[in-house]
Amino acid sequence: MAEIKEIKKFHIFSAAYMRSAVGRSQYTGDGKQEIAFLGRSNVGKSSLINSLSGQRRLALVSREPGKTRTINYFSIQSRRMNDAGEEERQDWYLVDLPGYGFAKTAQQSRDNWSDFIGEYVEHSPSLSLLCLLIDLRHPGLPIDKKAYEWLRGLGIPLQIIGTKADKLGSGERAKNLKELARLFPAQRPPIAYSSLDNKGRDDLLHIIEQYICR
Ligand SMILES: Nc1nc2c(ncn2[C@@H]2O[C@H](COP(=O)(O)OP(=O)(O)O)[C@@H](O)[C@H]2O)c(=O)[nH]1
Ligand SMILES: [Mg+2]
Incomplete structure (x- = not known):
């Protein structure tokens, strides 16, 4: 029974790298919905994308921060069973x-906010949800506040995700999650x-489902 319930639930069954873009001419522009992920270098973005898609090597996981400088599109297929027992698929x-936030040299600005980000957000009409990743151990970093204030001003739906939750005990985790909410x-x-243990994966998939299956 538990297995049947699992299959009925919204889940990703196919994920593949599609293309990298450094400018508007390279955006997909085909009208498919986009769920974007943003955060400080090393916050755990690539790891989360791999965890979410169930493919361990989809996005590059690097110990060297500041390596991903392009906008990377991954083509996703998901499915769920509707109430009538029919399968629905989504592309x-x-x-x-x-x-952001990685400086290679001391001279470089600590912010190091790629212009690609603003250009993407302002010129992607199919962007449905932007997930902002914040290290759950450090809920109040000024650079994350800055990113948040700017995104808020643009009026895109935002989902805040506290990453690396396994590095905290349950007390600290609850406390910092509250701080993120505030x-x-x-x-x-x-x-x-x-x-590491896919905690939060079901919650995030459920949230994404609300946007993708509208
Ligand atoms: N313990 C733990 N480590 C993580 C987690 N997510 C990422 N990491 C580690 O943090 C580092 C940066 O991760 P990565 O996904 O490359 O971050 P990105 O720069 O935001 O894409 C790597 O060493 C990962 O193994 C997590 O949920 N738990
Ligand atoms: Mg990365």
Whole structure:
């Protein structure tokens, strides 16, 4: 019974790298919905994309921060069973945005906010939800606040995700999640995620389903 329930639930069954873009001419522009992921370098973005898609090597996981400088599109297929018992399939994009906040040299600005990000957000009419990843251990970093304030001003639906939840005990986790909710109010409360044990995966898939299956 449990297995049948699993199959009925919204889930990703296919994920593949599609293309990298550095400018508007390279955006897909085919009208499929996009769910984008943004956060500080090293926050765990690539790991989360791999965890979510169930493919361990889809996005590159690097110990060297600041490596992803392009906008990467992944072609996603998902499915779920509707109430009438019919299978519904969805075709959409998961979009990996360049990480911010990494300076290669001391001279470089700590912000190091890629212009690609603003251009993408402002010129992607099929962007349905932007997931902002914040290290759950450090809920109040000024650079994350700055990113949030700017995104809020653009009026895109936001989902805050506290990453690396496995690195905290349950008390600290609850406390910092509350702090995220206070500092970064959005459409829905923040969720805690661990790519190590897939904690938060069901919650995030359920949220994505609300946007993709509208
Ligand atoms: N313990 C733990 N480590 C993580 C988690 N997510 C990412 N990491 C580690 O954090 C580092 C940066 O991860 P990565 O996904 O490349 O971050 P990105 O730069 O935001 O794409 C890597 O060493 C990962 O193994 C997590 O949920 N738990
Ligand atoms: Mg990465």
